[in-house]
Amino acid sequence: MAPRQPLLPSFLYTxxxxxxxxxxxxxxxxxVAGAPSEPPLGKIExxxxxxxxxxxxxxxxxxxVTHAAVTPLDVIKCNIQIDPVKYKNTSTAxxxxxxxxxxxxxxxxxxxxxxxxxxxxAFKYGLYEVFKKxxxxxxxxxxxxxxxxxxxxxxxATAEVFADVALCPMEAVKxxxxxxxxxxKGLRDGFPKIVRAxxxxxxxxxxxPLWGRQIPYTxxxxxxxxxxxxxxxxxxxxxxxxxxxxxxQLGVSFGSGYVAGxxxxxxxxxxxxxxxxxxxxxxxxxxxxxxxxxxxxxFTRGLPLRILMIxxxxxxxxVIYDSFKVxxxxxxxxxASPPSAIPGEGVAELKAAA
Numbered sequence: 001m002a003p004r005q006p007l008l009p010s011f012l013y014t015x016x017x018x019x020x021x022x023x024x025x026x027x028x029x030x031x032v033a034g035a036p037s038e039p040p041l042g043k044i045e046x047x048x049x050x051x052x053x054x055x056x057x058x059x060x061x062x063x064x065v066t067h068a069a070v071t072p073l074d075v076i077k078c079n080i081q082i083d084p085v086k087y088k089n090t091s092t093a094x095x096x097x098x099x100x101x102x103x104x105x106x107x108x109x110x111x112x113x114x115x116x117x118x119x120x121x122a123f124k125y126g127l128y129e130v131f132k133k134x135x136x137x138x139x140x141x142x143x144x145x146x147x148x149x150x151x152x153x154x155x156x157a158t159a160e161v162f163a164d165v166a167l168c169p170m171e172a173v174k175x176x177x178x179x180x181x182x183x184x185k186g187l188r189d190g191f192p193k194i195v196r197a198x199x200x201x202x203x204x205x206x207x208x209p210l211w212g213r214q215i216p217y218t219x220x221x222x223x224x225x226x227x228x229x230x231x232x233x234x235x236x237x238x239x240x241x242x243x244x245x246x247x248x249q250l251g252v253s254f255g256s257g258y259v260a261g262x263x264x265x266x267x268x269x270x271x272x273x274x275x276x277x278x279x280x281x282x283x284x285x286x287x288x289x290x291x292x293x294x295x296x297x298x299f300t301r302g303l304p305l306r307i308l309m310i311x312x313x314x315x316x317x318x319v320i321y322d323s324f325k326v327x328x329x330x331x332x333x334x335x336a337s338p339p340s341a342i343p344g345e346g347v348a349e350l351k352a353a354a
Contacts, residue, residue, distance in 0.1 A: 059125025116170025
């Protein structure tokens with residue numbers, strides 16, 4: 001049988017020759033490892049408090065920066081969901097916002113977006129690493145390998161429960177600032193206005209729909225990403241992950257993240273419509289939202305724009321998160337295939353792979 005041919009050009013994962021003539025031809029390939037040998041933050045032990053703190057910090061940077069950057073798309077998406085008569089489609093919605101609010105209108109709600117998703121990212125990524133290890137410990141080495149996708153799903157779902165509690169108050173402010181011109185200029189006046197009118201409970205009125213949107217989204221995001229990364233290194237790149245260059249590993253992070261983001265958007269979109277509707281209409285219920293939007297509208301209104309936004313956003317998040325891990329001297333996420341049998345002292349490596 002002919003050997004499998006790589007699907008990616010070799011220059012992406014092998015270094016160029018540094019010598020000339022026979023010396024260069026016979027020199028063994030040396031590939032840069034995925035993480036620096038002397039990280040600027042000092043050596044971080046896997047699964048230590050410092051490790052989980054680094055993951056939380058990387059998650060905060062990944063989610064806060066990316067969500068704030070796509071605020072203009074979020075403004076358009078939310079308005080299409082809330083008022084489809086006025087904001088009929090993406091192109092007309094851009095025109096309406098520009099005409100009525102000017103260029104500044106596209107950045108309404110950027111502050112609660114940045115703060116809310118920074119907090120959410122810290123809990124999401126940090127606690128995902130915590131629960132992924134805990135569930136692998138419970139399953140044991142053999143079952144952690146056999147049921148690794150279930151561990152990804154359970155770890156990400158548990159983490160997102162806590163992450164959404166941190167996000168919900170800022171999400172409530174963001175939606176109202178973006179969809180109700182004149183309600184508030186931003187976080188500084190929008191937050192106290194909600195509290196005065198509805199109490200602190202008003203900030204959490206959309207928590208259950210938020211869980212309905214974010215938990216399936218995050219389960220799809222992490223499980224799909226981890227499996228796509230593993231398949232990429234297994235079938236597309238004929239070099240072990242830890243021998244691939246850092247730029248290639250981060251390229252895999254972005255591509256895998258983008259594909260995972262498309263699935264995330266489709267799975268979580270109905271709940272996203274509910275969150276926008278309930279945070280915009282005081283006293284509204286889920287039944288009111290379904291009646292107003294219609295079942296078809298619940299699944300499709302604003303979906304193309306959200307796929308574009310979430311795909312790009314998810315890919316960028318994984319790049320930022322894994323870039324921070326590389327900078328801290330940690331391996332990038334996913335792609336390590338654990339052996340079928342492992343001695344007791346190798347359990348830690350198995351947990352990292354799972």
